[in-house]
Amino acid sequence: MKLRRLFQSNPEMNLKGMREHLKNEYGIEVDNRRLWKAKGEIEGDHVQSYGKMRRYASMIIATNPGSTTIVQSELVAVETKTIEDGNEASDSIPPVMKPQFKRCFVCYEGVKAGFLTGCKPFFGLDGCHLKSPYKGILLSAVGLDANMHFYPIAYAIVEAENNERWKWFLQLLTEAIGEKAINGQPWCIMSDRQKGLIEAVSTIPNVSHRYCCFHIENNMVKDFGTSYLKNYFWAAAETTNLQKFHNIMNQIKSFNKEAYTWLSNIDPKHWTMSCFDPNVKVEHLTNNHVESFNDWIEEVRFKPPIDLLEGLRIQNSNMMYARKVTADRWQEKLTPKIQLKVTEILKKSRFAQVTRVWDYEFQVDYKNNSYTVRLDEGYCICGQWKIRGYPYVHAAACINSIRANIYDYCSNYFTTEQWRKTYEKVIHPLPDESMWPPFEDELLFPPPVRRQPGRPKKHRRRKVAGEERTLKPISSSKTCKNCKEIGHTRHTCKAPPIVEHPAPTTPVQRRGRGRGRGIGRGQSKDKATTTVAPNTNSTQGNRGRGRGRPRGRGRGGIRHATIQDMEQSENEVEEHAQETEAEELTTVELPLDLFQTQPTR
Template sequence: MSTLYRIRWVSSKGPIWWVLLAAIALDGNNGLFPVAFAIVEGETKESWSFFLYYLHSIIGTNTNRMPLCFMTDRQKGVVEAINKIVPEATHRVCGRHLYNNFKKKFPGLNLRNHFWVAARAYNSRVFNFAMDKMKRDKKDAYEWLIEKPLHSWSRHAFDPRVRSDHVTNNMIESFNQWVGDLRGKPILTLVDSLRVKLMGRIHCRYDKACAWESLVTPKIRQKLNVIRQDSRMCIVVFAGGEEYEVTEGVSRFVVNLHAKSCACRAWEISGLPCKHAAACIARKRANLEEYCDEYYSKATYLRAYGGIIHPISDESMWPVGNHEVVEPPPLRRLPGRPKKNRRRELDEPTPGSQSRRSSTIRCCICKQFGHNKRTCQRGPVKGKPSSNAGHQGERPHV
């Protein structure tokens, strides 16, 4: 399981106000792995500190020699809580939320393209190229963005020990869908329902993984197939030992299979061999799956889902305790109609709103856009025969 944890909060949609804080990791098959969650009274610095304190006490500082890394949407108080409770952890910011703040001040398609090229750049050469183009187009946008810590939003500055190249929190949005209608349930019902869902998910994924035949997970195997296809465009020159020189177009890259490194740095950041390394591995006639990081292996996946959540009997069978009765939070009436879905951006389409058919009208007579054959100026006048009608029965001239 990855040490990159997505920190997320989900608010209630009922008369009793609560906030669900969750820490979610990614397994080796790009699936969500809920690590911990807590019910708190609100999204505050104190709540995040409480949650991160107990999370840190369980998972520790260094997991299998991999540093902790948190990716957030910069929610209220979460950055201060991370710096206070887990100062040794690295912190990433969701690129989509960072861009939403960026485009409010600096809109435009060119600036958008420069932003995402810089955010997804695996090496400093591509990053500097994109930032230089942004600086020429809009110097204020460049200065605003360059002030942000590079290790929090650009791939080339990520800690390679984390073995994750994700720059957005988009995948975590499915956690809201996974919680689903439980957001309107009482707290005890919510917690018990989450336990049951987790219990079934862990067992189901473990059983499916036992039938896998490859060394890596299915999602990673699909990625490796794409990498193999892309590597066919590379020219490999063996230098000796485990070192190679790979030419792709007009660019050259140095690959070291022993160190699992490439000059493009995609292998170091993601933990998966890049297309340049894949070309060298193919020349060596070795198995590409053996050069993937252990995090993507079937064995690691089985260890992640090897534990079980033990079932719980009915509440009537529980032993009577002397603990204090926990009262529910006070009722809080929210203004307006309760919302079930998250608030979307202005330029973000709603699900199902886009039609599969094109909304552009095209005339079948003149082949122009904006009108149909009934309003076409070149079409035949109503009640009069077309110009070709009088010649249908005539013999052609020889």
């Protein structure tokens, strides 16, 4: 009851928050197993959730017309009965066939309309593991809006990630959004180099497929094991000029011929910006926007299927409305992120030297290199403008030289108008389960519990390819107390033990530690100072009373002192005597006129 009220007010609370709440409010400490069990009882049973999937899908279509929701099942034998006659079994009854959940696909009409009208013809594909007792994989397609933020398009719950499931997912996705964008531009898809995924993407006609360069880098470093190759690889991937790409590849060939051969077997159109489709206007080389989506839904991946899908819908609805409010308030022509990038480019363009050779043709000298720019064609020989969709330093310098507005030379994909179109539609909410209409269909059985291949993990993950392993530094300053050598200790010393004979000791009285009493040089009652007149050896002034330095009176104990201690004591006595004698002979000489005319102090 205590946790139930807490979950009603905060459904996204995790196990750590539950533990802290119980400890702070009630002084109770509960382990994770009991918290997980209590959380499952509050959130609902996974078996019951799978059984209501068809009913939930029908509610999505009823509340969001035009949406695509598919729940696929298969008939399985769930029980077998036999009739026994004595000790022998007679004819057995045929097994009872029941529908079992297999996979589902969800794409809301509001999300689909926003993607088609306001986003670029680009999306990434990836899958993440679910953490429920029945496991499974969540496949997702994630695009980019005009402000370069991730935009979830569709997702599906499947039993495993392989070629068959990806084909099924992409078939339903293309049926929902079409095989091409509204402007007729073919889709551009970003993913890793998983074999089943590559085959599934190839089934879509005229599609351009990009590979995540991070995965390519990991595989390359894993096979050839040198960090210098990473710098060459990223330079080749990020360049937008084809001739420069070939020059870098030749450098890789001279550095490591095997790595060059391995990299040449991957078509450059999949991983280098110099060969990307210029109509897409996306400069991404990695699939990080899909990874961001997977992290964004981390808290709902352990929930039952209906709660999982409801959590995704609520998060997506909140995100879309928040971005709609931000886009409506934004009054600039370009979106915030693109405007920030263009502003930085304008600052860099101040250091470029521009020579105008024709109406819209220029020569730009920047960082000891020359570039050709034609503004009427949107062309720069470096290739940055063509791929990114907004002018780079060389084109920006030319635009400034003719006093034009750089915003007019940016692609429409980055305008605030397109940004607002993306979030014009809405995902309509679903009513409470108690208000759902009756649904005449059999309940679905949950999928079978699948054991993951391989040995279960007991330790933390291994380092990915190319990731350096951090080792605890070994100290080289350890000194052995036995042999006095550096690099080991006496416990691992191989030298014979060295026995040190102690020096002879003599019982002596320990010096007392206290405040001494004596007569020293100090200030007298008549305030006279000991002085010496020039060319005389007589002293004037009275001897003052003060705190002296002779040995004081104190309380000390008896201990056995070594010869070294006795020698040290004799040295201290001699030094003390010399200092006392030096103080008594110290005098101050003053000029004669000063001595005769002014009183001494």
